[in-house]
Amino acid sequence: MRTNGITDTNIGWFEFAICRGKLDLFFPKVAERPERRVKREAEATKLCRQCPVSAECREYGRNNHEYGVWGGETEIQRHEAGFDLPAIIGVRKRETLKKSL
Numbered sequence: 001m002r003t004n005g006i007t008d009t010n011i012g013w014f015e016f017a018i019c020r021g022k023l024d025l026f027f028p029k030v031a032e033r034p035e036r037r038v039k040r041e042a043e044a045t046k047l048c049r050q051c052p053v054s055a056e057c058r059e060y061g062r063n064n065h066e067y068g069v070w071g072g073e074t075e076i077q078r079h080e081a082g083f084d085l086p087a088i089i090g091v092r093k094r095e096t097l098k099k100s101l
């Protein structure tokens, strides 16, 4: 299976995803502005709340340390829940700002 970067063959639940064809909403574009990101993620998570495979999707995003919105959870929320990402830009920026204060 290949769906916009998703190559794992063990994610049959994605057949029931209501975001199919709308994946640009779930991943940031290069140099996305913070205001645009907040709006995009709000739209994406709104869609996730209506999705029948939200739990499976969230678990996949957590276990595979994915970027973007998975199962109604942003990468920052996943990071804060203990499912770290190797280079999460928003968290790095906030931690740098905290140290400079």
Ligand code: SF4
Pocket (backbone or CB within 6 Å): 014, 017, 018, 019, 020, 026, 044, 047, 048, 049, 051, 052, 053, 054, 055, 057, 058, 069, 070, 071, 072
């Ligand atoms: S929970 Fe959200 S990201 Fe996951 S498949 Fe459903 S709509 Fe897509």
